[in-house]
Every structure is written in structure tokens, then in C-alpha cells.
Amino acid sequence: MAIELNGKTYETDEEGYLSDISEWNEDVAKVLAEQENVNMTEQHWEVINFLREYYNEFQIAPAVRVLTKAIGKKLGPEKGNSQYLYELFPYGPGKQACKIAGLPKPTGCI
Amino acid sequence: MLHIVNKSPLDRPALDTCLATAQPGGAILLIEDGVYAATTGNSAAGKLTQAMGQMKVYALKPDLEARGIADRVLEGVNLVDYGGFVDLVTEHATCQSWL
Amino acid sequence: MSEGQIKKFMYVNRKAPHGTIYALESLEVVLIAAAFDQDVSLAFMDDGVYQLKKGCNTKGIEVKNFQPTYRALDDYDINKLYVEKEALEARGLTEEDMCVPVEVLTRAEIGKLMETQDIVLSF
Numbered sequence: 405m406a407i408e409l410n411g412k413t414y415e416t417d418e419e420g421y422l423s424d425i426s427e428w429n430e431d432v433a434k435v436l437a438e439q440e441n442v443n444m445t446e447q448h449w450e451v452i453n454f455l456r457e458y459y460n461e462f463q464i465a466p467a468v469r470v471l472t473k474a475i476g477k478k479l480g481p482e483k484g485n486s487q488y489l490y491e492l493f494p495y496g497p498g499k500q501a502c503k504i505a506g507l508p509k510p511t512g513c514i
Numbered sequence: 515m516l517h518i519v520n521k522s523p524l525d526r527p528a529l530d531t532c533l534a535t536a537q538p539g540g541a542i543l544l545i546e547d548g549v550y551a552a553t554t555g556n557s558a559a560g561k562l563t564q565a566m567g568q569m570k571v572y573a574l575k576p577d578l579e580a581r582g583i584a585d586r587v588l589e590g591v592n593l594v595d596y597g598g599f600v601d602l603v604t605e606h607a608t609c610q611s612w613l
Numbered sequence: 614m615s616e617g618q619i620k621k622f623m624y625v626n627r628k629a630p631h632g633t634i635y636a637l638e639s640l641e642v643v644l645i646a647a648a649f650d651q652d653v654s655l656a657f658m659d660d661g662v663y664q665l666k667k668g669c670n671t672k673g674i675e676v677k678n679f680q681p682t683y684r685a686l687d688d689y690d691i692n693k694l695y696v697e698k699e700a701l702e703a704r705g706l707t708e709e710d711m712c713v714p715v716e717v718l719t720r721a722e723i724g725k726l727m728e729t730q731d732i733v734l735s736f
Contacts, residue, residue, distance in 0.1 A: 462685035463678065467648060470688045522629050524703060525660050547632030550663065555705010576673025580631050582666040582680075586705070595673075 407435050421503050425459070428506030436504045440495065447483075448492050448504075454478065455505040465510040468498040516541050516606035519548035520613065523558035528612040533561055535610075538568040543594070543602055545574040552591045553583045566590045574599060620731040621652045626661035628736065630680070631671070636664045637679050639736035644682075647689040654693035654730075655686075656723050657715070661736075662700045665711040683713050695723055 407414040414432050415423040420439060422428060433452065437444045444452075454475060458466055466474060468486065476484015483489075489497035498510040517536050521528040529551050536542060542565065544552050551558040552573040562571060575593040578584040587593065594602065603609055624643055628635040643655065657665060664683070671678040686692070696715040701707060708717050718726070727733060 461681060462688075463681045464644070464685055466685070466688065467644070469648070470685075474688060520632070522632065522660050522663075525629070547629045547660070550629065550660070550704070553705060557703045559705070577631075580669055580671040580674045580676070580678075581629070581663060582668035582670070584670075585668070 422506040465507040515608040518611040520546040522547040523551040532612045543572045623730040627659040629660040629663040635736045658697040667712045
């Protein structure tokens with residue numbers, strides 16, 4: 405599979421995750437979000453940016469439980485809970501948010 | 515001739531067999547986990563240093579960097595990159611890899 | 614996951630990080646299994662101590678550098694990391710060379726801990 409955007413081809417795997425994380429940009433993120441039926445708001449971008457920073461630091465897409473805890477630590481308890489994150493990403497903050505952020509499928513996502 | 519060792523000296527006897535086999539005037543190239551032998555404090559350091567009296571010892575720099583040990587290489591070990599690796603193979607008529 | 618009693622899992626890591634796939638495989642299994650909320654500890658013995666040697670830069674060998682991921686283990690509530698004293702000594706390493714906080718134990722001490730486990734996984 406692939407995404408065609410502004411004359412560039414972005415390869416994805418069979419589940420729609422970007423093949424090359426370094427190709428990620430906000431425009432391709434918007435396309436990935438559309439495919440997931442996620443309407444990106446400031447709150448969504450906050451989580452996406454958090455995930456990208458986490459990946460840069462630890463070279464891993466965190467499991468949902470870890471993501472929730474880490475977001476709570478950084479952005480406050482009203483955001484560090486699964487209800488908030490599932491409202492933003494109904495099909496799972498791990499799977500959907502990681503996909504939009506251009507990360508691989510989370511390790512520990514079963 | 516060129517001897518290539520790619521196993522950690524503390525995991526496999528490859529370096530020991532190599533050092534016991536290699537003849538004066540030969541060269542030893544350490545790659546992959548073999549580069550651990552070329553670090554200070556490793557218990558193989560003594561025998562490697564001793565071998566340097568009779569042959570040249572090389573280690574692949576990218577493998578040292580990947581393992582976080584490029585800053586503790588034994589004195590007398592010559593560092594090479596992948597180009598240097600190829601040069602060593604072409605400079606020697608024969609090559610034994612102690613896999 | 615259905616309710617069950619918490620079991621003690623020990624992962625025993627004995628291989629250097631990049632020469633074989635064991636180190637990366639072990640780390641991935643540890644992270645996946647962390648979802649099950651068990652009592653997990655990691656032991657690093659023999660060349661396994663090299664997995665935690667600070668300062669790995671894998672650009673030159675063009676493979677993924679998974680060393681930063683050891684620093685995420687704490688987020689997964691995995692914080693019992695034991696490192697074999699004799700292995701450090703044989704390699705000219707000290708506790709300060711480790712990229713994450715560890716507890717340095719002798720082989721005998723690790724052996725005793727091993728005896729207390731429900732499950733031991735070998736890498």
C-alpha cells in the first residue's frame with residue numbers, strides 16, 4: 405500500500421503504518437488521520453507530538469498503559485487517562501495515534 | 515594471510531584458536547562481536563597485545579562505535595572502516611574467517 | 614487478561630547486543646510481556662552485560678540502535694535489572710558504564726534469585 409501526496413509516494417505496510425518513519429510530515433499525518441476518520445484538533449496534535457518525542461527518545465512506540473501514564477506526567481492527569489485518549493482516538497490511542505504519528509505499531513500492542 | 519574474527523573472545527574460543535594458528539607476519543582483523551577483544555580491561559586484551567609483537571591487529575571502527583567501546587580501544591590496534599576492510603582482504607592472498 | 618496470581622519472571626540475557634539477534638528479541642519479549650503485569654526481573658550475565666554498555670552508536674553498521682529503549686523499561690514498571698559482577702570485571706566494565714540503573718550481583722547471588730523464579734526465560 406502507499407499514499408500519494410503532493411507528487412510523493414509514501415509506502416505503508418498492509419495495516420497502513422508508514423514504512424519509513426523519517427518520511428513523516430504533518431501533511432501525510434492528515435491523510436493518515438482521514439483514513440482513520442479522525443478529525444485532527446489541537447488536542448490530537450498534542451498526543452501525536454508527544455508520541456513522536458517519545459519515539460525519538462526511546463526508539464519505541466509505547467504501549468497504551470505506558471502512553472497514558474507518560475501523558476499524565478507531562479500534560480496533566482485530566483489528559484493522562486484512557487477515557488480522554490479514547491475520545492480522541494476511538495479505535496485505540498496506541499494503534500490509531502501511532503499510525504498518524506508515523507510510528508510502527510506499538511510493541512506490546514496485542 | 516589475513517585472519518578475521520567475528521566472535522566475542524569471552525563467548526567463543528575463535529580468537530584463541532586464531533591466535534594459536536596465525537603465523538608471524540600475518541594480520542588479524544576483528545569485526546562484529548570480535549571487536550570486544552580490542553578493548554582495555556577485557557580479559558583477552560593481554561593475549562591480543564602479545565600477538566601484536568608478531569602481527570598487525572585491525573578492528574572495524576563502525577562495530578566498535580555500535581557497541582559503545584570506540585573510546586577504549588587497546589593501544590596498537592589499527593582502526594579501519596569498511597573501505598579499509600576491503601583493502602585488507604585484497605592485500606592478502608588468502609583469508610581465514612574464524613566463524 | 615483473566616485474573617491470576619502474579620508470577621515471577623526472570624529474563625536471562627547472555628549475548629552481546631548486535632552480533633546476534635538475542636538481545637533485541639529479549640527486549641521485545643520483555644516489553645510485550647509487560648502488558649501482563651507480572652513480577653519481572655532482567656539478569657545480564659556474560660556478554661549480556663555489553664547490552665547495557667553506554668554510548669552505542671549504530672549509524673556505521675546501519676542497524677537500529679535499541680539501546681535507548683532500555684531507558685523506557687522503567688515506564689513499563691520493569692526496574693529490577695541485575696548485572697553480573699564477574700562479567701563486568703572480565704570485560705573491564707563498571708556499574709558507571711551501564712546506560713540504566715542496575716544492581717550489581719555476583720553469579721552466586723543471581724543464581725539464588727534464579728531459584729526463586731516461577732519462570733526463567735533464556736536469551
